[in-house]
Amino acid sequence: MKIHNYSAGPCILPKSVFKKAAESLVNYNESGLSIAEISHRSKEFMAVMENSVKLVKDLMKVPEGYEILFLQGGASMQFYMSGLNLLPEQGTAAYINTGTWSSKAIKEAKLLGNIHEVASSKNENFSYIPKKFDVPHNASFLHYTSNNTIFGTQFKEAPNTDLRLVCDMSSDIMTKEVDIKKYDLIYAGAQKNLGPAGVTLVIVKKDALGKTGRTIPSMLDYQVHIDKESMFNTPPCFSIYTTMLTMEWLKEIGGVEEIQKRNLTKSSLLYDEIDRNSLFEGTAKTEDRSVMNPTFILRDKLLNDEFLQRSIDAGISGIKGHRSVGGFRASMYNALDIKSVEALVNLMRDFEKSKG
Numbered sequence: 001m002k003i004h005n006y007s008a009g010p011c012i013l014p015k016s017v018f019k020k021a022a023e024s025l026v027n028y029n030e031s032g033l034s035i036a037e038i039s040h041r042s043k044e045f046m047a048v049m050e051n052s053v054k055l056v057k058d059l060m061k062v063p064e065g066y067e068i069l070f071l072q073g074g075a076s077m078q079f080y081m082s083g084l085n086l087l088p089e090q091g092t093a094a095y096i097n098t099g100t101w102s103s104k105a106i107k108e109a110k111l112l113g114n115i116h117e118v119a120s121s122k123n124e125n126f127s128y129i130p131k132k133f134d135v136p137h138n139a140s141f142l143h144y145t146s147n148n149t150i151f152g153t154q155f156k157e158a159p160n161t162d163l164r165l166v167c168d169m170s171s172d173i174m175t176k177e178v179d180i181k182k183y184d185l186i187y188a189g190a191q192k193n194l195g196p197a198g199v200t201l202v203i204v205k206k207d208a209l210g211k212t213g214r215t216i217p218s219m220l221d222y223q224v225h226i227d228k229e230s231m232f233n234t235p236p237c238f239s240i241y242t243t244m245l246t247m248e249w250l251k252e253i254g255g256v257e258e259i260q261k262r263n264l265t266k267s268s269l270l271y272d273e274i275d276r277n278s279l280f281e282g283t284a285k286t287e288d289r290s291v292m293n294p295t296f297i298l299r300d301k302l303l304n305d306e307f308l309q310r311s312i313d314a315g316i317s318g319i320k321g322h323r324s325v326g327g328f329r330a331s332m333y334n335a336l337d338i339k340s341v342e343a344l345v346n347l348m349r350d351f352e353k354s355k356g
């Protein structure tokens with residue numbers, strides 16, 4: 001039976017990527033060696049790293065003046081590392097709180113300076129994106145989470161501010177076009193749209209660095225990783241390799257511009273059904289709905305278990321909602337085919353009919 005993978009992360013990647021990655025795990029490019037058993041300093045792996053950097057630059061149209069890094073520690077490490085590298089000692093920064101991940105970013109940044117939570121949607125269980133906020137005049141940057149994986153909301157545009165932006169793009173990087181020039185820093189754990197877990201993509205503006213007056217431990221210093229081209233220590237070679245394959249796949253199908261169209265088509269299909277179907281309702285404010293992680297509930301909670309069982313029977317995997325929202329969450333990352341969305345929509349229609 002075909003399984004439709006709606007997992008929130010780690011999550012679906014293209015089958016062709018897994019196939020190639022699996023081959024390379026056994027015999028990389030007919031070398032008789034696995035990609036996971038060669039030196040990260042070998043010319044073969046150096047080429048993987050070089051190509052990965054180039055693909056990020058091409059796909060995201062990264063202008064001159066930015067560096068691309070592949071680091072470890074997940075997006076969670078970046079919550080602290082970003083402040084450590086960009087916030088001067090005794091400095092001030094503005095943060096928008098749109099959910100669990102922003103709250104965690106704020107908690108870590110508070111270890112480093114004066115952190116102003118300038119807007120929050122906590123009062124309504126993070127079901128919307130706050131649009132109005134005032135920033136302190138001396139703030140070094142504004143941090144936000146572009147897509148809220150758990151609560152199913154998403155910034156449709158970057159926040160309107162004169163401040164430099166720092167963004168956690170873990171769950172929507174390379175799913176839509178972004179104007180990189182507005183950002184001093186973008187970071188994203190790979191394990192949604194880029195590749196398997198274990199690597200974190202960082203895009204940092206070079207001239208934003210070196211201004212904090214702090215002594216930064218080597219492993220947490222972007223400049224150290226820049227100087228060593230992401231090889232200060234042993235990088236997560238296999239995760240980076242598989243991320244490279246995923247980016248090659250994205251390039252082949254037409255890049256970010258094309259995938260953005262496909263993602264919008266997929267999310268419209270599902271949201272239209274959520275709105276039409278008398279049994280379901282969306283949990284996020286309509287204008288702020290995430291293209292990646294639609295969240296929805298059954299009006300009658302007593303039907304939850306039955307619908308979930310029917311989804312499993314139909315090969316639809318991973319739609320149980322996060323406990324902080326309840327109901328259902330259909331994570332629809334780049335690699336999820338529209339046919340999988342059609343399968344879910346059909347299931348919702350059949351379920352409505354069966355309840356007559």
Ligand SMILES: Cc1ncc(COP(=O)(O)O)c(C=O)c1O
Pocket residue numbers: 009073074075076077101145147148149150168169170171189190
């Ligand atoms: C938006 C966002 N930020 C941060 C994280 C945490 O990422 P990691 O597990 O790589 O630390 C996640 C994980 O799902 C996420 O969705």
